Amino acid sequence: MEFLPREIEAYAEAHTESESDLLRHVSRETHAKIMRPRMLSGHAQGRLLALFSRLIRPRRILEIGTYTGYSALCLCEGLADDGLLITLDRNEELETFTRSIFAKSEFASRIDFRIGEALGIIATLDETFDLVFIDADKVNYRAYYDLIVEKMKPGGLILADNVLWSGKVADPSAHKRDKETPALLAFNEYVRNDPRVKCLLLPIRDGIMIAQVL
Numbered sequence: 001m002e003f004l005p006r007e008i009e010a011y012a013e014a015h016t017e018s019e020s021d022l023l024r025h026v027s028r029e030t031h032a033k034i035m036r037p038r039m040l041s042g043h044a045q046g047r048l049l050a051l052f053s054r055l056i057r058p059r060r061i062l063e064i065g066t067y068t069g070y071s072a073l074c075l076c077e078g079l080a081d082d083g084l085l086i087t088l089d090r091n092e093e094l095e096t097f098t099r100s101i102f103a104k105s106e107f108a109s110r111i112d113f114r115i116g117e118a119l120g121i122i123a124t125l126d127e128t129f130d131l132v133f134i135d136a137d138k139v140n141y142r143a144y145y146d147l148i149v150e151k152m153k154p155g156g157l158i159l160a161d162n163v164l165w166s167g168k169v170a171d172p173s174a175h176k177r178d179k180e181t182p183a184l185l186a187f188n189e190y191v192r193n194d195p196r197v198k199c200l201l202l203p204i205r206d207g208i209m210i211a212q213v214l
């Protein structure tokens, strides 16, 4: 499914800050060589992630679901001078490709890329975060959120991608067709009712839940 009519997407992108040469390279190489390139955040969403990061100037960012590094590089754009981004992915087959992308970046020394199951790694992190991007397996979103919300600095942002799941969350006939839709329905409801945060479900691309921790 296209998230937006193609001509609208093209118009919006034409009136949005361009991608850097490195981000264009990541996108091109991912589409040419890697399975499921649709998972990559892409131009408009990447610019939004970069904007959030530049507004917050985070010292610590956590990303759950690195894939080929596109969104990680966008999130790094606002890092404070002594800032660090930790990014996690369980797919060992992507490691060499993604490390080679990070090595080309001005942020290479400030990216801590870890391979493994996200739940296990997050539980070991003894950090507090200013910005978190959840973009891994949808069935674990609630578990990631619960682990992370306790590790957030006041005012910090938790962003969760794909919370509209191609519109299935708003289509009752689709609610039982896969395991992701009920998990995302429960996640969106949980965040909406969580007194620890203020939230906005932003219907850009596949939907981003934005939760600001009080």
Ligand SMILES: C[S@@+](CC[C@H](N)C(=O)[O-])C[C@H]1O[C@@H](n2cnc3c(N)ncnc32)[C@H](O)[C@@H]1O
Pocket: 039, 040, 041, 042, 064, 065, 066, 067, 068, 069, 070, 071, 072, 088, 089, 090, 091, 116, 117, 118, 119, 135, 136, 137, 140
């Ligand atoms: C949608 S992609 C991430 C895209 C990337 N954030 C971007 O915007 O360019 C999801 C990634 O999460 C990883 N993933 C899925 N389940 C995971 C888990 N339980 N632990 C760690 N990584 C996981 C997958 O291997 C995949 O690379």
